[in-house]
Amino acid sequence: MRVKVAEKSIEEYRGLVEQQVEEIKQLATSLKGLKVVHINATAYGGGVAEILQSLVPLMNSVGLKTEWRVIEAPGEFFNVTKKFHNTLQGAEIPITEEEWKLYEDVCRANAELIDGDEDIVVIHDPQPAAIRSFAKAKASTKWIWRCHIDLSTPNQTVWNRFSSYVSDYNRMIFHLEEYFPSNVKEKCRAFPPSIDPLSEKNIELNENFVREVLKKLEIDPQRPLITVVARFDPWKDLFSAIDVYRLVKREVPSVQLAIVSAMASDDPEGWIFFEKVLRYAGTDEDIKFCTNLKGVGSKEVNSIQRSSTVALHTATREGFGLVISEALYKRVPVVARPVGGVKIQIKHGENGYLTWEKDELAGYILELMKDENLRGRMGEQGRKIVLEKFITTANLMNYLKTFLEVLG
Structure with a gap:
């Protein structure tokens, strides 16, 4: 074709x-x-x-x-x-x-x-x-x-x-x-x-459009939001992402988690892991599954990323991880595991944090949630490195x- x-x-x-x-x-x-x-x-x-x-x-x-x-x-x-x-x-x-x-x-x-x-x-x-x-x-x-x-x-x-x-x-x-x-x-x-800064996934968006997207997906813009953008794939370890969110929630009960994904046509295994992750999430209404099954396309992903307090990435293997650059370009600091191409996008302590342990991932997220100035500084550094290299x-x-x- x-x-x-x-x-x-x-x-x-x-x-x-x-x-x-x-x-x-x-x-x-x-x-x-x-x-x-x-x-x-x-x-x-x-x-x-x-x-x-x-x-x-x-x-x-x-x-x-x-x-x-x-x-x-x-x-x-x-x-x-x-x-x-x-x-x-x-x-x-x-x-x-x-x-x-x-x-x-x-x-x-x-x-x-x-x-x-x-x-x-x-x-x-x-x-x-x-x-x-x-x-x-x-x-x-x-x-x-x-x-x-x-x-x-x-x-x-x-x-x-x-x-x-x-x-x-x-x-x-x-x-x-x-x-x-x-x-x-x-x-x-x-x-x-x-990433393409002029694509629908990365362009600047009208605030009313963003507000309508969040409303449709039942995400509260007044409450902190952790966002994970990843395929339903065993290497992405979305179970750990949910574990990290639950650790954060102990200290910040109002926190929400958005799991954002598209079901790719060349990945039949994705449906199996989608069901497993759904079951692991259970009945927690603050875990939002935002997929193309719900009409989530590029502009909707853009809206969710721009509304995020922190982006999280828990993959255990990652060729590169374009979703890291997408978040950084939108001035959202990223907390992630130091795998593959993630390591060259995130400078630890400058535009995000890198660690393997779930309790440490949660700790860094809490630090960013509590310090708006820190988020702002890291966000600016993130956008700068993406414009230079990615x-x-x-x-x-x-x-x-x-x-x-x-x-x-």
Whole structure:
């Protein structure tokens, strides 16, 4: 499937990051007319789709011919690739020969997404990675695998086999150097993903709109609010988020917890964990489940984040965690576990706090709730670091540098 994207101009970002805009236009001069195709697993739900919604039109705006294509696959395929996701992050889950065959068969069928005249193909994550093995591309086409998950301690048995699908790629991009697989380090590059400050999830909002969203979701704007934005996924450990909230509630009975999530089309496991987290939350009316099942889209997520006292992130593994940058950009300090890409977004004591222990997470939240000046200072620092490093123009610049490098 070929995804249509709205037009965007790099000039729209000049008011936020003028120097970055100038650098991007300079880099793009020798890439004009280059045909680039991005391929991933879903057109909505999840960070990769959000990134591509901004990145693809911006590449076009600086003169590249860029398209976004999404694979088509049955539900069983996504059950298998969810196993890939979990095992590549270290889980011990068996994958049968039938499941490996299904994976290859679906990637072989989706190799038709390659027209044969592409200059660069960027494949995102494990789901479409094997397309490279079956595509009829021209000999000069450069292939890039953009991995958005934490590959620092993979299930070695699975990686040994899966790596055969990406061994012929010209480059592999990860969020952090600590994710580089030891057998392909020379092909690896590291740069973080990004948020789009001009997307519906991050733009400034009308106060009346925000008020109506909170009313619809039964969130009281006069009471403190802890917000967790995360998929229903075992690695996100939403059970710990509820535990932390309960510890805070002992001292601040008026506190509310918003668990904000979108059910992604390529994550069938999400429904199972959604039910488990619902049961764990029990009948506490101050725990608000804010999902696309209730009509919560990008602007609603934006509204909830802007209304938050503190953002909380309890993941035990995290490739990057774009939701951290989203909160920081909105001047909301974040309390989180120091995993993966979270560590490079939060500077402990400057724009949030990092700790593994639930009682310490609760303690930091209480400290921020009680000190409005501290929240304000940390909020300003958070926005500053995002504008410097983690917005879509910085991501675009890194891609252009990688294209220039891979093309020689």
